[in-house]
Amino acid sequence: MEKRYSGKSATLFLASSESPVLREGELTVPGKKYFIMEKGTESDIPLPAGMYFQAGKTPLELKEGDRIQQIDGDRICKTTCTVSLEQSSIDCSDDCNPAATISSGIVGFSGSFSRLFTLDQETESLNDVTKEILSRFITIVEDDGQGAYTVSPINTESLHMMININSEARGDKKYNIILCAPIVLTSTGLNFENGAAIKNDIAFTCGQGNPQLLSVPVAE
Numbered sequence: 001m002e003k004r005y006s007g008k009s010a011t012l013f014l015a016s017s018e019s020p021v022l023r024e025g026e027l028t029v030p031g032k033k034y035f036i037m038e039k040g041t042e043s044d045i046p047l048p049a050g051m052y053f054q055a056g057k058t059p060l061e062l063k064e065g066d067r068i069q070q071i072d073g074d075r076i077c078k079t080t081c082t083v084s085l086e087q088s089s090i091d092c093s094d095d096c097n098p099a100a101t102i103s104s105g106i107v108g109f110s111g112s113f114s115r116l117f118t119l120d121q122e123t124e125s126l127n128d129v130t131k132e133i134l135s136r137f138i139t140i141v142e143d144d145g146q147g148a149y150t151v152s153p154i155n156t157e158s159l160h161m162m163i164n165i166n167s168e169a170r171g172d173k174k175y176n177i178i179l180c181a182p183i184v185l186t187s188t189g190l191n192f193e194n195g196a197a198i199k200n201d202i203a204f205t206c207g208q209g210n211p212q213l214l215s216v217p218v219a220e
Contacts, residue, residue: 005165005168007080009165009168012081012113015161015162016157016159017158020069020072021067021068022069024063026061026062030057030059032070034068035160035180035209036048038065042063042065045060051212052214054214071162073162076113082111082112082113083109083110083111084111085108088104090102108205109205113201113202114200114202115202126140137185139151139152158207160181163178164177175215177215178214179214182207184206186204
């Protein structure tokens with residue numbers, strides 16, 4: 001009997017566009033996931049630019065022209081998450097075939113997720129995940145209490161999203177299936193309902209790159 005999975009089994013991670021970038025001469029870290037920004041002509045990187053891969057046990061040395069971003073994702077404690085994939089088409093109708101279409105080859109990727117609005121437990125200030133999301137829409141100003149201010153302008157860079165669809169997989173010969181995509185946050189909302197937890201709703205669409213399903217061995 002095939003195993004069924006529920007939405008609870010899917011864990012969601014967001015990684016900042018400010019994650020470490022590796023270049024020529026640097027080595028990958030075994031088990032880490034990377035987004036391929038650029039690939040040189042003599043590169044040993046296993047996939048084309050715009051895709052994700054997981055580094056193997058033997059470190060990979062980057063060659064001239066290589067540029068990859070390490071994905072150090074923060075876990076999003078989601079309540080719901082939806083993803084939509086859409087294949088666009090081109091109308092090629094004429095008077096002999098009035099209802100003809102062909103695929104454009106362009107896949108639309110969008111969706112949304114909801115989370116509970118959380119702050120740092122010790123300081124009651126913005127935690128990393130909350131700040132990362134809100135900084136895409138609003139300037140954040142932080143006062144140190146001594147008259148000094150830190151201003152974080154609106155960040156227009158994309159994020160990396162990874163959804164580990166079967167995060168409960170365990171043991172040898174098991175694989176995690178991870179939906180990876182560079183995303184742009186397009187909207188967010190907070191509800192301040194009296195007597196209820198504050199809920200944060202976020203919508204996204206695909207950024208620069210391609211969505212992909214990455215199947216990798218379960219981490220030991």
